């Protein structure tokens with residue numbers, strides 16, 4: 001085999017970042033870590049640098065960079081520390097990099113991910129918020145640079161694997177009738193509605209099947225995660241929102257399905273472990289070991305399906321409306337959700353208020369066209385401001 005592929009992992013200290021490094025470490029002849037980034041938990045970033053000896057590490061500000069640089073030198077490493085968004089964009093687009101794992105959470109990942117796209121890198125996309133915010137521009141940039149875009153989100157990776165072969169070569173999704181996007185229903189699938197006003201961040205983050213970062217865990221509880229994924233699926237697979245149906249499947253064994261016009265329905269199954277989609281995307285179109293245990297169908301015994309209840313999951317309705325409205329609506333939805341979820345995790349708002357905040361923001365601001373990245377960030381800032389006003393008005 002030729003030289004190992006050089007991989008940048010944006011958001012290396014997070015749940016997806018760590019799973020990515022676990023898979024990479026299983027294949028030292030195939031992959032080498034080029035750069036790692038972290039935002040908090042910088043002592044963990046140091047430990048990851050010691051383990052993977054990257055060429056670069058990226059941290060949010062100069063003071064943290066000096067401390068990490070000193071610690072790296074003391075550990076005998078030549079890793080260079082870069083700072084902030086500029087540093088992230090640099091390691092995402094460096095000519096030596098082959099693939100970029102985009103695993104920063106939220107809107108903060110958009111510019112570095114786009115920098116990787118514009119540089120024509122292979123993109124392993126976990127940061128769904130980036131695509132939700134800027135879908136049309138993002139996909140245009142992918143087409144222009146010829147970047148290979150591989151979904152890491154387990155549902156989208158499943159759909160990708162079930163798509164016609166030609167699709168992955170950028171041809172078409174002819175013959176696809178519907179995409180069936182599965183959802184576990186999260187920790188509150190059966191909680192009495194009256195109790196939802198009193199659930200804690202810890203309860204919201206205790207996902208029954210997946211271990212994830214705190215923001216996406218709350219999104220999974222509210223099913224905003226599925227709403228963002230609906231928008232993500234429309235961009236990745238050139239589908240209309242009406243072609244994407246959400247199916248609650250509590251076991252999280254079927255990761256999604258594609259329904260064809262001849263009646264064939266293809267599904268991808270596996271244990272709920274993100275190392276499967278990560279290994280799939282890293283090695284695509286080949287297959288490599290991910291460390292995930294083989295699926296034991298006899299232990300699972302049954303697979304259940306339900307329709308989502310919109311009264312229980314208003315965020316899903318709001319996301320579908322934003323998907324239909326398109327233009328600036330998904331960026332507003334995403335930003336309002338980020339503010340509301342942060343406030344919920346800080347104990348400043350109750351769980352049902354997450355949906356109230358987002359709904360108010362979407363009702364207050366008209367949907368406008370977004371022709372460039374600046375317009376996306378204007379919509380994002382406006383939604384954050386309106387969500388902030390909701391919080392001040394309610395004394396939070």
Ligand code: NAD
Nearest residue numbers: 011012013014015016039040104105108126127128212213
């Ligand atoms: P996480 O909170 O565990 O990790 C987030 C990473 O982003 C960390 O490395 C953190 O340091 C970094 N980060 C946070 N804020 C930042 C900022 N402002 N600037 C730069 N870096 C910042 O989150 P996660 O669960 O690993 O999720 C990462 C992304 O992957 C999210 O977009 C999420 O929706 C998506 N995703 C996650 C899973 C999962 O199983 N965890 C599954 C599908 C998709």
Ligand code: MG
Nearest residue numbers: 153154155229
């Ligand atoms: Mg998912």
